[in-house]
Amino acid sequence: xLDSVGNPVDMAACSCANIVFPAVCPYSFELQFCEYWGCDPxxxxxxxxxxxxxxxxxxxxxxxxxxxxxxxxxxxxxQVIGNAPRVAVFTNQFxxxxxxxxxxxxxxxxxxPPSIAEIRLYMRDxxxxxxxxxxxxxxxxxxxxxxxxxPVQIWNELPPIGVAYFTTATFxxxxxxxxAITGHLMLMVAEQQRANHLPYTSAGVNVDDNAKSPEYTAxxxxxxxxxxxxxxxxxVSMNMRQCYGSHASPYxxxxx
Numbered sequence: 001x002l003d004s005v006g007n008p009v010d011m012a013a014c015s016c017a018n019i020v021f022p023a024v025c026p027y028s029f030e031l032q033f034c035e036y037w038g039c040d041p042x043x044x045x046x047x048x049x050x051x052x053x054x055x056x057x058x059x060x061x062x063x064x065x066x067x068x069x070x071x072x073x074x075x076x077x078x079q080v081i082g083n084a085p086r087v088a089v090f091t092n093q094f095x096x097x098x099x100x101x102x103x104x105x106x107x108x109x110x111x112x113p114p115s116i117a118e119i120r121l122y123m124r125d126x127x128x129x130x131x132x133x134x135x136x137x138x139x140x141x142x143x144x145x146x147x148x149x150x151p152v153q154i155w156n157e158l159p160p161i162g163v164a165y166f167t168t169a170t171f172x173x174x175x176x177x178x179x180a181i182t183g184h185l186m187l188m189v190a191e192q193q194r195a196n197h198l199p200y201t202s203a204g205v206n207v208d209d210n211a212k213s214p215e216y217t218a219x220x221x222x223x224x225x226x227x228x229x230x231x232x233x234x235x236v237s238m239n240m241r242q243c244y245g246s247h248a249s250p251y252x253x254x255x256x
Contacts, residue, residue: 001054001075002092008054009054010054012051014077015050027078027079028077028078029046029056029058029077030075030076031047031058032076033072033096035069036167037152037153037166037168038169039072045058045061045064046058058075065098067111068101068111069167069168070097070145072095073093073096074091074094075091077090095142095145095146096145097113097116097145099112099115099116100113100115111169114178114181116144118178119144119147119178119185120144122182123138139185143185146184147181147188148168149168150181151171151177151227152167154227154228155235158231158235159232159235160236163235163238176231179223179227180223180227183222183223183224184220185220186223187217189212190217193216
């Protein structure tokens with residue numbers, strides 16, 4: 001559990017480790033999650049707290065991970081006082097990505113977004129050796145998770161509205177999705193470079209290691225704008241196809 005600025009919260013008093021029967025622990029924990037854009041149904045899993053570390057844990061049944069996608073998740077601490085209904089007194093919200101794999105059931109095996117590993121590979125961010133200037137990954141998993149959701153939001157919000165609504169679990173156009181995901185990641189880098197751009201000189205050496213915002217901005221716009229243009233073309237085409245059909249005639253089997 002983290003507070004609003006990301007610091008760990010001391011949950012030791014909520015562990016109920018010293019509760020002795022017949023006393024009842026007033027606190028309980030649950031993990032709740034749902035697909036980011038559909039969010040129906042909300043899946044609920046019991047969670048527990050480790051008294052020594054304060055870490056909240058939950059075991060997610062395999063049946064709840066059969067649909068790949070980007071999910072909105074929340075750990076909730078409930079409190080019950082007397083006979084009153086339980087009340088949520090503390091929550092932690094986060095992204096949860098379920099990658100597609102061959103262990104998932106039925107047609108959904110090939111559904112869902114590109115995996116985090118695929119996205120990192122495409123961005124040359126699979127290991128420290130590929131980002132030798134940083135000696136670390138360039139992109140945090142939460143940044144990748146948000147970048148997965150944004151292209152689907154663009155699809156659903158660009159006109160014509162209401163044509164082929166998708167979620168991160170059902171969006172089928174994976175190549176164009178990957179282009180838009182990487183475009184949004186580059187846009188995040190551009191924002192970071194702008195915020196941290198501070199060229200300086202030390203011992204006669206000029207340092208300007210956050211000067212690539214224009215390059216990242218240009219490439220991100222190229223990919224995102226290209227994706228938006230493709231989305232509009234696809235949705236217009238789908239919308240036009242929905243305008244045509246046929247109706248059987250009772251005369252001589254003809255059609256009109």
